[in-house]
Every structure is written in structure tokens, then in C-alpha cells.
Amino acid sequence: MKGSISEFELGVLRTRMLDAARSKARRGELRLSVPFGYVWHREAGLGLDPDLRLQEVIRLIFRRFGELGSARQVLLSMKADQIHFPRPSDEGRMTGFVWLPIRYRNVISVLKNPFYAGVYVYGKSEKRTAIVDGRARRSYGHGKPVGTWEVFIKEHHEGYVSWDEYERNQKQLALNAYGRVDGVKSGRGGRALLAGIMTCRRCGRRLTVTYTGNPQSRPVYRCDKPNLMMGLPRCMTFGGPRVDAAVARELLRSVEPLAIEAAFEAERMHRERQDDQRQILDLELQQARYEANLAERRYAACDPDNRLIAAQLEKNWEIALRRVRDLEAIVSHRVV
Template identity: 70%
Template sequence: DRLLLGMKGSISEFELGVLRARMYEAARAKAQRGELRISVPFGYVWHRDYGLGFDPDMRLQETIRLIFARFRELGSARQVLISMIDDGVHFPRPSDGKKMVSFDWVPIRYRNVISILKNPFYAGAYVYGKSEKRTEIVDGRVRKSYGHYKPASEWAVVLKDHHEGYIGWSEYERNQELLAANAYGKAGGVKSGRGGRALLPGLISCGRCGRRLVVMYAGRGQGYPVYRCERGNLMMAQARCMSFNGFRTDAAVTREALEAVAPMAIEAALEAERMQLESEAKRRQMIEMDLQQARYEASLAERRYAACDPENRLIAAQLERSWEATLRRVETCEARLSEVQRVEPVDAVPDFTGLAQDLEATWNAPGVDMRCRQQLLRALIEDIVADVDDDARDVILTIHWHGGQHSQVRVRKPKSGEHGQRTPEEALAIMRSMATR
């Protein structure tokens, strides 16, 4: 009897393992066809009739599209967050834990931005098996941990063009490359502009070893920027490949960029004016959607308060506070909308045509900070390779423009002791000729 019961128990346990394996394989086979209804990110829902599609909430759709548009413009997830916080953009957050049934619209956070930019679902791809379960022995016991993300090359199922996406797959890949390059302290492509006093950090590389040049500041006070090939010296105690002044280099690249865009300045000004108007219209549309949502929540809170018995103060007091909070939000949205509508079109839209006629004055305008100049330069230039001609004492800059064109600029490298406060030889000659009079 003991032997029979033991064999029956072993067979039953084996059957459970077989059933579990069959269930997993069935789910995997269904996922390979793109029919397994897994949890989807914000902006998508599973429809009963035609499967995966956009969320019917237009406000949520416009918010997600705005995130991709801002990243396409700024090239940095952090800058996208800052710009959207300045515009008062909200994003939904589950109010019931992880059930994803009811939501509260709260100010957008960095994790909302980065999760949208890194999720391949928004590029129209169905992805299954992005994470894995790991089992290890800890103190003689089996411990399982979940949620360990795998690299993209190890995902179990990737079906491109599975559903309608907010962006294309090529743009998604470009976004991942740019996010990886923006990581601090990691090698990669051209990083996004981060401000400072130098124009070309993260954009200029060494023509001898291929490493990115770093910016050092020399001199008293705030100092002046110096571009150096410092990685080999720091990591392997090698001699520096090159070192040259940053102000002269930045000025030379600026002149080259302004000369390159001068023939098309008027067309670019008209395009900038169109983009400015579209940006203002998009901002006004987002505020109007916020106001519409706030008015609906206020009317819903009013109906709940009206349906409650006023004598039941334990419930009526809470409903009254909720109604007042929604009314205050309506007032805030109305004030934001009136502020946007109160701005006159003449004052809101700059004179782009006038700016195009004097590009140098536009570039050096007080309202244009270094971060904006870096972003403008990265829209034109793909990469800059620097080398030093020791015999001629020239810094050779090879500029790789977007579109495949290349140009070369030479910047004279000053001698030791030569600086900007030095009296020119022409002035000294005049002084010597006048000294005998």
C-alpha cells in the first residue's frame, strides 16, 4: 500500500509538471502569433473586436505624442520632463494600485517620460519575454526573484508592425541610441547639449585615438575652456594626444555653421514661425483638454454630493471636500487658458524674418543660452573630428554635417605666452613711428 501510494503521488506530481509545461508552451505559441493578451502600457487597450488599439482617451494620446515630439526636438529625457512641467502637463497614475482600472491625473514624472521612450509597444511592436525569473539557493533554500530585464537581443517574441504605433520602428531605434549616448560617463555617440561655457562638449572627438575630448577650465576665476584628449592620460598614464583653446575653436565652428545656414535663412525662419504657431496651438489644446477633464470631474463630484443625504455628515463632508477640490482645479485650468489667450499674437510670435537677416546677432542674443546653442548646432552637425598640425601650429577641425557633407576648418593655435590682451604688432609699429615726434 505504501509503495502504491508513493507511486501514485509521484505520477500525480509529474502530471502537474507536464500540465504546467503545456500551459507555458501554449501561452508562448499564442504570443508568437501576437494573440496573447498581456498587459499593455498607457495609451493602448485591448478591444474585444479588433484586438490591440489606441486608448480612446484623446487627452492621453496627445500627451504621449507630445512626449515623443519634445524628445525629437530636445534630445534629452530630462529636458523633456522640465519643459512639460513648465507647461503644466499631467499624466495618469493608477489610483487603485496595480489594477489599472481607475486613474488620477498628477504632474508628470521622469519615470513616465523614460518608460514611454523605452517601450517598444509605442513603435507598433508586440514584445513578449522582456524579463525573466531567476532561481538561486540562499541558506539552503530555493529563492525565486522576478522582473530581471533582458537585453533586446534576448527577447522571446518581437513582432514589428503588429499594431498602430505612435512612432515608427526606425525612430524608436534612434531614440534608444540617443538615450544610451546621453548616459553619463559612458562611451557612445554625440551626447545632447547640457549647457556650460563651452560649445562643443560631447560633439568633438580626437582624430588620433578616437576618444571624445573633455572640457577643462584653465586660468583664474572662472577660467577659459580647453579641449583635451584626457582619457588615455587618466586611464593608462599615456601622453595627451592634443590640447587646444576652446574659445577660438567655438568661434570658428560658429562662423562655419552660420555661413552654412545663411543661404536658407529665410526658409528656416518661415519654418520656425510655423513650428512656433503649431507649438502654441498644441499647448492651448492640452490646456483645453485639461479644462474639459476638470469640468467633467467637477460635475461628477457635484452629482455624487447631490445624491448623498445631507444629514449623513460623515460621507457628505468628504464629498463636499472633493467637490471643492475639483472646482479649484477648474479655476486653475481656466486661469491658465485665459493667460494663454490673453497674449497678443504680435507679441507671442517673434520676428523670425528679421532674425534671419542677422544670424550673428541672433546667435549672440542675451536670451539665447549655451544649451540652446548646443541644441541648434547638433541639428546641423553630426560629429567633429579634431587634429593638431604641430608644424604649422594649426588645429584642424573636420566637420561632418547631417546629410553626408564634410568641411574642414583650420584654427591657429597661439604660441606660449600669447593671449587676447597682447598688443598687436600693427599698433606697436604705429607707436614706434610716433615716439620720435
């Protein structure tokens, strides 16, 4: 009897705690775990991380996506520029970080997180219960549509982008998802000009591209789905070179009056990219110099007779100095 009462009391306490957390979240005061680029301040609440290098990297991701329109292309361009992204070094406690080469999940997590648009959200996922082998099985982390989030507060804190830009980014990411109906698909390599763009007028399915010849360099457009899935005859098959050439001629004829403006715009974008890269390198060099000075102070404060500690501190100092020299060489090379 006492055990049943205690279990009931625990359930009541748990329910009250969850209700209190939801009530606090509705006011935007529940201190959730926030993404990189934000910190909870004791007095001011949620604000930007004071690390300028981190701020610039996050803003650069959004700028590159606005220019390139693809998360993977953003990754490749930032990889080419040797840009790093922080990663927790303390098993998820988010108190210490190391800067490592950026990965795809870093880019996509920044682009998809509404916190970067200045929106406070709570209850984005839900748990589901299903009967498996006669037993109830719960699974967690199932995402919910935007309109069904429990708490949604716009302009709650300073954002890296506006909400309108965030929505445009989500639409572009949805269009880039290969294999889904509707929307223009990105090309998957090859020489075909219209890969992922044309659809079959008879069945409405997207045309696929195959390559023939020796070497296989001649594109052929075909509607294969009815044949592959239902054994029906192909809707159409036609060679690609003549179609691609005709479309290319019309495209060049249409953009010819804007060629000079396009060249100036390309030059401007190239300069902006170089400026962004230079600013990231300057901030990274400043941080490396600070870490080298910190390592030097730690080594100077150590008892020289305690060789077990002094040797490791000296090694850390040498590594920090080597990092500074490498970055200075990269910066000087880029300036030249």
C-alpha cells in the same frame, strides 16, 4: 510517494499552462498588461485608449522628442508647460488613475516601449541562474536584444508612431547615453562650444573640458584619459576660446543663407508647440468639468441628514470646482 507524484503533476500542469500562453502569444491573442494609451476591448482586441487627453499627451512626447532629440529636454519642456501624466492610484491594478506632474521615467518608458509602434511583443526579458555560495540563485527581468524576443508581430494594433520612427528614436537615445564609445555626446553645460564632440587624433579618446581663470570661465580641451588611467603623458592640451571662435565663425557663415528659412521654421515650431499646449489644456479642462459635475451629482444624491458622508462629498465637490477655476484661469491667460 504520493507527494512526489503530486509535485510531478503540478510541474506538468505548469508546463502545459506556459506552453498554452506562449502559443496564444504567438497568435497575438494573449492579453498582456499593456502600457498607458492602450486597452483591451472585449470584441476588437487591443486598441487605443478612448481617453483623448491621454492619447494627446503620448503623441506630444513623441513629437517633442522628434524636435528636441533628448528625453530629458522633452521632460523639461513638458514640465515648463505644466503637462501631467497618469499614474495608477490602485497599487498597480491599472483600474484607476490620477494625473500628476510628468516625470522622466514616464517619458523614457513611452519612448522605449515597442507597443507604441504597433508591435505586439512577448518574451522581452529572461531569467538567469547563477551559482552563489554553492546555491542556485535565479534573477528575473534581464532584457534581451530585439532579435531574440520570443514573439514579435508588426502592425498588430494601431500605433502612435511607425516602427521606423521607433527605431530612429532608439538610435538617438543610444547616442545620448553619456560615457559610451562612439556617437556624438550631448554637452553637459558650460561655455565650451565643442564639448563632447572632439576626439583625440592620437589615441581616439574623447576630449574632456576643464575651465580655468577667475572666475573659471575659460575652457581648455585636453586628452586626460591616458594620464588618469595609466599614468602616461597627456596627448594634448589647448585653450578653447580661439578654437570655439573659429568654429562659430564658420558655422554662422555656412548657415547665413538659410537664416530666413530658419526663422520661419522656428516660428512654425513655436506655434505648433503653443497649439499642442492649448489642446492639452482644453482636454484637461473638459475632464475637470466632468469630474466637477460628477461630484455635484454625487452630493445631490446623498441623504443630507447623513452628515458624515455629505460633508466629504461636499468637500470633494469644492476641490473639483477649484480645479476647474484654476484651469480656466490658466487657459484664459494663455489665450490673452
